[in-house]
Amino acid sequence: MSSDWETLQNRSFLESNARARAIGLADPGTFTELAGPRCRLSSPHLPLLGEAVEFDDGIVTGVGRHGSRPLFIASQEGRFVGGSVGEVHGAKLVNIVRMAHQAYDRMLAETPELPEERRPAVVISFETGGVRLHEANAGLLAHAELMDQFQDCKGKVPVIGIIGGRVGCFGGMGFVAAATDAIIMSPFGRLGLTGPEVIEEEMGKDEFDASDRALVYRVTGGKHKYIMGDCNLLVEDTIAAFRQGLGKVLAMSYAEIDRLRRIGSLDKVKAQLRTLAALVEIAPRDSRDVWTFAGNPAAETLVDMKLDDFLRTVKRLENAS
Amino acid sequence: MENLIGQGRLAIDMIVDPDSFREGVVGTLQLTDEEFGPGAVVGTASLDGAICTIIANDAMTINQKFPVVYAGIIGLEEGYKMALAVYHSIEADRDRAPGEKRALVLIVDTPGNGAGKLEEMAGMNKATGAYQMALAEARKAGHPIVAIVVGRAISGGFLCHGLQADHVLSLSAAFNTMIHVMPLTSIARITRLDIEWLQELAKSNPVFAAGPDFFYRLGGVEELVDSIPAMRDRVIAHIAEVRALKAAGREDQLGPWGRGTLGEVRGGRTVRGRVMQTMNEEFAKVADRYLK
Amino acid sequence: MAKKLRELTFELKAESPSALPTDFLHYGVVGSGDMEVIMEHQELAGAVRIIVRTPVAGFDEVWRRVLERFVNQTGMADARIEINDNNATPVVVTLRLHQALAEIAEGGARHV
Numbered sequence: 001m002s003s004d005w006e007t008l009q010n011r012s013f014l015e016s017n018a019r020a021r022a023i024g025l026a027d028p029g030t031f032t033e034l035a036g037p038r039c040r041l042s043s044p045h046l047p048l049l050g051e052a053v054e055f056d057d058g059i060v061t062g063v064g065r066h067g068s069r070p071l072f073i074a075s076q077e078g079r080f081v082g083g084s085v086g087e088v089h090g091a092k093l094v095n096i097v098r099m100a101h102q103a104y105d106r107m108l109a110e111t112p113e114l115p116e117e118r119r120p121a122v123v124i125s126f127e128t129g130g131v132r133l134h135e136a137n138a139g140l141l142a143h144a145e146l147m148d149q150f151q152d153c154k155g156k157v158p159v160i161g162i163i164g165g166r167v168g169c170f171g172g173m174g175f176v177a178a179a180t181d182a183i184i185m186s187p188f189g190r191l192g193l194t195g196p197e198v199i200e201e202e203m204g205k206d207e208f209d210a211s212d213r214a215l216v217y218r219v220t221g222g223k224h225k226y227i228m229g230d231c232n233l234l235v236e237d238t239i240a241a242f243r244q245g246l247g248k249v250l251a252m253s254y255a256e257i258d259r260l261r262r263i264g265s266l267d268k269v270k271a272q273l274r275t276l277a278a279l280v281e282i283a284p285r286d287s288r289d290v291w292t293f294a295g296n297p298a299a300e301t302l303v304d305m306k307l308d309d310f311l312r313t314v315k316r317l318e319n320a321s
Numbered sequence: 322m323e324n325l326i327g328q329g330r331l332a333i334d335m336i337v338d339p340d341s342f343r344e345g346v347v348g349t350l351q352l353t354d355e356e357f358g359p360g361a362v363v364g365t366a367s368l369d370g371a372i373c374t375i376i377a378n379d380a381m382t383i384n385q386k387f388p389v390v391y392a393g394i395i396g397l398e399e400g401y402k403m404a405l406a407v408y409h410s411i412e413a414d415r416d417r418a419p420g421e422k423r424a425l426v427l428i429v430d431t432p433g434n435g436a437g438k439l440e441e442m443a444g445m446n447k448a449t450g451a452y453q454m455a456l457a458e459a460r461k462a463g464h465p466i467v468a469i470v471v472g473r474a475i476s477g478g479f480l481c482h483g484l485q486a487d488h489v490l491s492l493s494a495a496f497n498t499m500i501h502v503m504p505l506t507s508i509a510r511i512t513r514l515d516i517e518w519l520q521e522l523a524k525s526n527p528v529f530a531a532g533p534d535f536f537y538r539l540g541g542v543e544e545l546v547d548s549i550p551a552m553r554d555r556v557i558a559h560i561a562e563v564r565a566l567k568a569a570g571r572e573d574q575l576g577p578w579g580r581g582t583l584g585e586v587r588g589g590r591t592v593r594g595r596v597m598q599t600m601n602e603e604f605a606k607v608a609d610r611y612l613k
Numbered sequence: 614m615a616k617k618l619r620e621l622t623f624e625l626k627a628e629s630p631s632a633l634p635t636d637f638l639h640y641g642v643v644g645s646g647d648m649e650v651i652m653e654h655q656e657l658a659g660a661v662r663i664i665v666r667t668p669v670a671g672f673d674e675v676w677r678r679v680l681e682r683f684v685n686q687t688g689m690a691d692a693r694i695e696i697n698d699n700n701a702t703p704v705v706v707t708l709r710l711h712q713a714l715a716e717i718a719e720g721g722a723r724h725v
Contacts, residue, residue, distance in 0.1 A: 263447050
């Protein structure tokens with residue numbers, strides 16, 4: 001198992017499937033899948049519509065370890081119906097977060113002085129377009145439940161979001177990701193609320209040309225989100241790099257992790273409003289205008305810059321952490 | 322009056338005590354800039370003699386700074402403005418006992434979140450997320466939160482403004498209320514499934530169909546209200562009910578989690594519980610290995 | 614226009630059968646044009662029971678031929694196989710089934 005785990009580490013996160021990511025994010029040989037394919041908990045709704053099903057409904061959930069912490073893991077599979085959230089998929093995601101704060105309560109009840117580095121954490125690999133239309137109402141309600149569970153984790157259990165799959169993280173899951181404590185992306189990761197295709201369809205090509213892949217990446221991609229402070233760590237596209245990023249966050253105290261948040265308090269909302277006012281002032285036509293505003297005079301060069309060089313030279317917006 | 326679509330301000334007046342609504346004021350928050358998030362109406366009112374925070378949509382405005390924000394759409398400023406109203410409600414009652422925290426009443430008539438390039442550049446996901454987190458915090462701090470859908474509650478807009486409440490009410494379908502992720506016609510187009518067949522299927526399975534009745538069966542709406550004048554009394558009654566449940570420590574019957582259970586009771590979401598139970602049972606077998 | 618997911622069941626027997634060398638195996642992702650498979654040991658008097666869930670109609674005989682060839686090539690016996698298909702071509706089906714078995718040979722690398 002562990003030699004197997006080793007080979008996973010150097011794999012492209014983008015190219016890996018959800019299960020490989022989940023196994024690789026945990027310490028070697030520690031991942032136990034919960035409600036896995038063996039349980040055959042596939043969607044009861046898709047067959048009625050003549051659509052293909054998957055035994056895990058497009059999400060791998062389980063528990064592993066990260067150092068001395070129990071790590072509750074969810075990993076969405078973008079190749080199955082775009083990683084979309086249906087009733088089963090949503091229930092698995094909601095419950096893995098719930099299990100984490102229940103585990104926290106249990107551990108703290110047994111050991112009130114439990115050091116922070118032994119407390120549970122949650123990591124979610126987002127690869128999703130949001131609600132699954134075939135079971136849209138149930139998917140929608142699961143989003144609300146997730147936000148509720150995150151609130152129960154707040155101040156107790158660090159929740160870390162990872163975005164490095166091909167589908168990106170869009171729709172309602174875009175704000176679910178925004179509500180995590182920390183976000184780790186690769187330059188290939190994309191994060192947003194309304195996907196470029198939907199904006200183009202609703203508002204026209206003048207508003208957003210979704211066929212312009214470079215533009216799509218400039219607006220939703222990891223580099224822009226890093227400059228904005230909407231992601232906290234930008235890492236190379238390997239499972240190992242994401243795992244190291246996770247390790248960096250989980251080495252912090254909860255108070256430090258809380259400072260990585262973009263939203264979740266009155267002060268953070270005020271800071272976002274200051275940033276927003278500044279953006280309105282510069283009226284950006286393209287993310288490059290934002291990058292220049294952040295202090296990167298040669299904004300265009302950031303697009304193709306290697307990650308090491310990018311991280312060394314880039315200036316981020318003032319509030320970015 | 323046939324319906325209240327686009328009439329968020331009128332709905333406020335019909336629900337709160339006469340002439341009691343003070344717009345832009347919540348605790349120490351005093352909003353004076355009329356151009357700041359005009360699609361969101363926030364303020365303080367008296368409801369059955371008790372102070373409460375009102376958060377509603379105004380469909381009759383356009384946000385001059387954000388051209389995609391009109392007709393009740395929740396844009397960047399609107400989302401943060403709504404969050405400010407919630408945080409200031411929490412702040413104002415910080416020293417009050419849990420049973421005495423002011424209620425928040427969400428009057429819902431929104432077609433969704435702002436969809437534009439600037440919105441995505443700036444991070445619309447944060448603005449809508451910020452408001453939801455604030456609501457979840459207020460709910461768990463003891464504030465009763467009751468939402469009532471008076472017009473449109475569409476997809477991400479409903480998640481943002483409505484689904485974080487303790488209880489969600491909706492005017493019934495007779496008032497043209499719309500609750501859905503997408504109209505069935507759009508679902509048919511995107512999934513390439515036959516519309517008539519989808520309509521037929523929807524009768525027996527509420528999981529994808531549009532309308533308040535289906536959300537009721539899924540537990541997504543606690544109660545359907547069948548007259549406009551009854552809204553006020555039903556909101557007052559639900560605030561009292563929510564308060565009583567909180568006082569009894571029954572938070573598990575409130576908010577999104579409570580609606581999950583309700584969906585099972587009403588037979589609309591029966592798999593959710595089974596999936597969670599499977600995970601819990603499997604984890605119980607290995608828990609000691611991870612938690613000791 | 615009722616269009617349900619179809620479920621096909623095949624009961625096959627290899628010419629020279631040998632038991633499935635694992636209790637349980639899962640392999641693959643149900644992407645577009647792809648499939649996943651569960652193979653598990655089940656006493657079936659040397660037979661293999663295969664259940665295919667597929668959105669595509671009219672290819673029952675193609676499935677039978679592909680699966681018969683696989684069972685005969687591998688000599689699989691006393692196994693239950695479940696396939697969730699999403700428009701995989703016969704070539705992809707054959708490839709995935711062999712890859713799944715290769716996983717057992719490699720000693721449990723079950724997530725690739």
